[in-house]
Amino acid sequence: MMSDFIIYNTLSRSKEIFKPLNPGHVGMYVCGPTVYGEAHLGHSRPAITFDLLFRYLMHLGYKVRYIRNITDVGHLVNDADEGEDKISRKAKVEELEPMEVVQYYTNSYRRNMSQLNVLPPSIEPAASGHILEQIGAVQQLVDSGYAYVVNGSVYFDVEKFASSNAYGKLSGRKIEDLYSNTRDLDSQTEKKSSLDFAVWKNASSEHIMKWPSPWGEGFPGWHIECTAMSTKYLGKSFDIHGGGLDLLFPHHEAEIAQGKACFGHDPVHYWMHNNLITINGQKMGKSLGNFITLDELFAGTHPLLEKAYSPITIRFFILQAHYRSPLDFSNEALQAAEKGLERLLKAVDLLGKLLPATVSTIDVPGLKEKCYAAINDDLNTPVLIAHLFDGVKMINSCNDGKASLNSDDLEQLRKLYHDFTFEILGFRSESVASGDSDSAVLGEVVDFLLDFRIEAKRNKDWATSDKIRNKLTELGFEIKDTKEGFSWELKR
Numbered sequence: 001m002m003s004d005f006i007i008y009n010t011l012s013r014s015k016e017i018f019k020p021l022n023p024g025h026v027g028m029y030v031c032g033p034t035v036y037g038e039a040h041l042g043h044s045r046p047a048i049t050f051d052l053l054f055r056y057l058m059h060l061g062y063k064v065r066y067i068r069n070i071t072d073v074g075h076l077v078n079d080a081d082e083g084e085d086k087i088s089r090k091a092k093v094e095e096l097e098p099m100e101v102v103q104y105y106t107n108s109y110r111r112n113m114s115q116l117n118v119l120p121p122s123i124e125p126a127a128s129g130h131i132l133e134q135i136g137a138v139q140q141l142v143d144s145g146y147a148y149v150v151n152g153s154v155y156f157d158v159e160k161f162a163s164s165n166a167y168g169k170l171s172g173r174k175i176e177d178l179y180s181n182t183r184d185l186d187s188q189t190e191k192k193s194s195l196d197f198a199v200w201k202n203a204s205s206e207h208i209m210k211w212p213s214p215w216g217e218g219f220p221g222w223h224i225e226c227t228a229m230s231t232k233y234l235g236k237s238f239d240i241h242g243g244g245l246d247l248l249f250p251h252h253e254a255e256i257a258q259g260k261a262c263f264g265h266d267p268v269h270y271w272m273h274n275n276l277i278t279i280n281g282q283k284m285g286k287s288l289g290n291f292i293t294l295d296e297l298f299a300g301t302h303p304l305l306e307k308a309y310s311p312i313t314i315r316f317f318i319l320q321a322h323y324r325s326p327l328d329f330s331n332e333a334l335q336a337a338e339k340g341l342e343r344l345l346k347a348v349d350l351l352g353k354l355l356p357a358t359v360s361t362i363d364v365p366g367l368k369e370k371c372y373a374a375i376n377d378d379l380n381t382p383v384l385i386a387h388l389f390d391g392v393k394m395i396n397s398c399n400d401g402k403a404s405l406n407s408d409d410l411e412q413l414r415k416l417y418h419d420f421t422f423e424i425l426g427f428r429s430e431s432v433a434s435g436d437s438d439s440a441v442l443g444e445v446v447d448f449l450l451d452f453r454i455e456a457k458r459n460k461d462w463a464t465s466d467k468i469r470n471k472l473t474e475l476g477f478e479i480k481d482t483k484e485g486f487s488w489e490l491k492r
Helices: 039-061 086-094 098-115 127-144 157-164 173-186 221-233 243-261 294-300 309-321 331-353 362-377 381-399 405-424 439-458 462-474
Strands: 006-009 015-017 025-030 063-068 147-152 153-156 197-202 218-220 238-244 268-274 276-280 478-481 488-490
Touching: 006 243, 006 268, 025 039, 025 221, 039 063, 039 098, 039 238, 039 268, 039 276, 039 294, 039 405, 063 086, 063 221, 086 098, 098 294, 127 147, 127 153, 127 197, 127 218, 127 221, 127 243, 153 243, 157 173, 157 243, 197 221, 197 243, 218 221, 221 238, 221 243, 243 268, 294 309, 309 331, 331 381, 331 405, 362 381, 362 405, 381 405, 439 462, 439 488, 462 478
Parallel strands: 025 063, 025 238, 238 268
Antiparallel strands: 006 015, 147 153, 153 197, 197 218, 478 488
């Protein structure tokens, strides 16, 4: 019997059995990118983590509405309430319209996600396309008394909210500590308290992206965007909100406060956060200038890279660690991921060629139970992959004649590996070998030559048989004769 699906809820700081609000249906919102630059390795982790969750929920039979937003306005430099909009600043530097910048980097992000085999979300709303919804949410905050207007800007009153609500419950921060850390800034701002955050900002005359509102021309604050868009498409209560650990505070904390102020409750049932990718122990990010773009990874053009790595190698690298554990970049780790992926995919290919025996000497139901137990334990992909590699040993033993599978178990094992390798973990066969579009053609040519070699051996044409083998070995192929025919591996 399959175990319950358990996920770690950041809000309760504990693992909980997943129970959707509406049986058979799941609503999930994940914070997407701010599109002012190329996607980098750090962006791949939340995308792959929540793609895994999306895939597994669908595998379990749920109908999932997955929302991942595009932030294209309101995200100011240094995640602050003052200063330039990140996209506006990029537009000025490049002498482009802001929406040209948005379109270019949105297209680039989607292309990279497709390369990583990340499924598109059900809906991908852009903040600039939901200004009316954001104005409506801001008005609700003003009407509730938890937001106030100053010089055309609207700020969320954190201290007033905290007087009757648990502000900081997601991140574990205490209002007293936050206040003492920012008290010296109070005289430098129009806000009542430096803890307060903008939900609508008055736009100066030189500000490019601005819209009319009841408080004057301006633009939305970064935090209000996700509250407005998530509840528009998922309702005032929904199942899962995901994102990177770096968004825990202040972004997600602000979302909880806004939701409670607007609706009287936090709209989100389960909060999920992936840990960060680091480089030399420091968070990888555009603002820190220590990032490697996905295009650089795939082409091998960054100075820190020893070689190019295929998109599915990057996916394997991400999933071989638990999503809540930190993950440090290194060439050694990526090369180990490349070898692990190749070994797994070769076994899956070999599994498709195995012939059934009369009896099984492998416990397929036991392996299946272990795989589901791992994925059901808060998406424990490193343990799942370890179990799949245990199965790889079994597959190789069958190929070597040291173990066997009857027809029913063989079909069960093929389905298990197809479901987990391709449908759930989202790997793709074409990432093996060179990773380019010619690799499949190369495989067909080698298979053809080795089939021709078998025919030569049947005809006792040893000269032709040896010539084919020797030439392929010279080119870097390792050839093995098996009971079923042959297997080969490109070693260089």
